[in-house]
Amino acid sequence: MTNQPLYIEADWSMRNKVGQQICGDSVVARKVQDQQRQIVVMSDGLGSGVKANILSTMTATMAARFVQANMVSMSSLSVMMDALPVCKVRNISYATYTIVDTSLNGETRVIEMGNPSTLHIRDGKVMDLAYSRISVSKREDRDISIADIHIEPGDRLVVLSDGVTMAGLGSQDHKLGLRIEGVSTYILEQLALHPQMSAGELSEQVIRKALRYEPNQVPHDDMTCVAIYYREPRKLLLLTGPPFRESSDASWAQRFNSYPGDRVVCGGTTANILARELGLEINSTLKPMGGLPPISFMNGAKLVSEGILTLTRVCNLLEQGEQDNSVASKLIDELKNHDIIDVCVGTKINEAHQDPTLPSDLDIRRNIVKRLAGILEEKFLKEVSIRYI
Amino acid sequence: MTEKRVTVEICMGTTCFVLGARDFSSIEDQIALRWPGQVEIIPVHCMDFCRGGAFHGAPYMKVNHVPVGKAHPQLLMSMLEEMLGGK
Numbered sequence: 001m002t003n004q005p006l007y008i009e010a011d012w013s014m015r016n017k018v019g020q021q022i023c024g025d026s027v028v029a030r031k032v033q034d035q036q037r038q039i040v041v042m043s044d045g046l047g048s049g050v051k052a053n054i055l056s057t058m059t060a061t062m063a064a065r066f067v068q069a070n071m072v073s074m075s076s077l078s079v080m081m082d083a084l085p086v087c088k089v090r091n092i093s094y095a096t097y098t099i100v101d102t103s104l105n106g107e108t109r110v111i112e113m114g115n116p117s118t119l120h121i122r123d124g125k126v127m128d129l130a131y132s133r134i135s136v137s138k139r140e141d142r143d144i145s146i147a148d149i150h151i152e153p154g155d156r157l158v159v160l161s162d163g164v165t166m167a168g169l170g171s172q173d174h175k176l177g178l179r180i181e182g183v184s185t186y187i188l189e190q191l192a193l194h195p196q197m198s199a200g201e202l203s204e205q206v207i208r209k210a211l212r213y214e215p216n217q218v219p220h221d222d223m224t225c226v227a228i229y230y231r232e233p234r235k236l237l238l239l240t241g242p243p244f245r246e247s248s249d250a251s252w253a254q255r256f257n258s259y260p261g262d263r264v265v266c267g268g269t270t271a272n273i274l275a276r277e278l279g280l281e282i283n284s285t286l287k288p289m290g291g292l293p294p295i296s297f298m299n300g301a302k303l304v305s306e307g308i309l310t311l312t313r314v315c316n317l318l319e320q321g322e323q324d325n326s327v328a329s330k331l332i333d334e335l336k337n338h339d340i341i342d343v344c345v346g347t348k349i350n351e352a353h354q355d356p357t358l359p360s361d362l363d364i365r366r367n368i369v370k371r372l373a374g375i376l377e378e379k380f381l382k383e384v385s386i387r388y389i
Numbered sequence: 390m391t392e393k394r395v396t397v398e399i400c401m402g403t404t405c406f407v408l409g410a411r412d413f414s415s416i417e418d419q420i421a422l423r424w425p426g427q428v429e430i431i432p433v434h435c436m437d438f439c440r441g442g443a444f445h446g447a448p449y450m451k452v453n454h455v456p457v458g459k460a461h462p463q464l465l466m467s468m469l470e471e472m473l474g475g476k
Binding site: 267268269271272282284285286287288291293294296304306307308309350 | 399401402403404406407410411413414416417430432433434435437439440
């Protein structure tokens with residue numbers, strides 16, 4: 001049993017069934033800070049499109065709330081099923097679900113109803129989950145499987161909707177479909193090649209594998225892969241803006257230099273001060289990327305970018321769930337690949353940015369950083385700290 | 390190897406970028422064609438010239454270490470024309 005608190009990286013990839021504007025699967029993930037727990041629920045609604053999305057969203061949301069309130073019981077699980085609207089076509093209400101409830105000391109409960117079995121991966125192998133199966137009263141056809149496991153650092157759990165495991169089923173090339181075995185084999189191959197692969201990358205690779213099994217490589221059912229990676233946290237320092245007092249420059253630069261993790265710098269003057277204080281060289285290019293100032297390079301930093309415009313674009317892209325070919329997307333990759341993000345904001349005002357003729361994107365740095373922290377915490381479950389200097 | 394005769398530093402900081410430094414993105418190719426091997430272009434992350442109320446001069450560049458405000462590609466090409474002449 002580990003004494004160190006685990007960091008839980010949960011991420012997922014989804015595809016809508018071809019022709020649908022919305023996914024019939026839903027994922028709800030939430031951290032319960034005061035209880036040191038993280039809850040992830042994936043639900044697959046009956047059918048596809050809006051109706052399925054409503055069923056799965058309701059199910060995943062209710063399940064997450066019941067679990068968070070420690071109210072998981074046969075009666076609460078029945079309540080969830082009874083609360084769903086009844087499909088007029090099929091005259092039933094139905095959404096499968098998988099709940100993963102992990103405390104940071106590793107104790108984990110997996111509750112499944114109707115979804116493919118959760119994969120527990122440890123040391124390059126798929127572990128057997130010792131399920132107890134329970135029937136819900138009034139609903140004999142809906143067994144619930146519960147497994148209690150102890151998670152070790154480095155373990156992964158993968159939750160799939162049947163759109164993934166049944167990808168290609170009945171097709172000319174893959175008559176039996178991808179199946180859970182195909183997914184397991186593929187994941188183990190990928191992890192052997194890239195042992196540190198992030199949860200987001202793994203889930204996306206699984207979805208792409210499933211799409212390759214489908215005729216014309218389009219999803220014939222909603223597809224969802226949730227990957228949960230339990231590991232040591234990855235730390236990132238984001239430095240933006242020069243310190244308010246120049247007398248703080250040296251200590252601020254030393255903080256950057258001694259930070260126990262990766263570092264990124266957003267801002268021209270910010271990078272200049274670091275370079276001056278630490279005796280480093282900044283190399284830049286003239287080629288803007290995606291309409292933003294170009295990326296620069298400096299020893300000790302994984303990325304050096306312009307400040308305000310880039311951070312504003314990062315916020316916009318994260319909110320819209322999009323990527324582009326700008327340096328902002330490279331910064332987004334860094335943010336997503338780290339778990340604990342320490343932001344150090346220099347509060348010196350750049351008077352040049354206060355010119356009313358300049359674009360309104362040149363917002364106050366503090367506002368943008370607050371907005372960024374909110375998105376990272378709420379949407380991506382990152383631990384973000386902000387320090388103003 | 391011929392020593393480069395002119396050094397041009399171009400600021401790509403926020404203020405300079407939004408006020409026109411982005412237009413320098415293809416200047417290297419143009420200069421290399423016209424004065425091959427004679428001009429060294431150095432993109433600079435930020436020159437910090439816009440601080441202290443001098444921002445009306447952005448975008449900035451330095452030609453042979455001399456700061457130049459309101460920089461744009463045509464201005465640079467005409468300066469090089471004067472300094473280096475034709476081929």
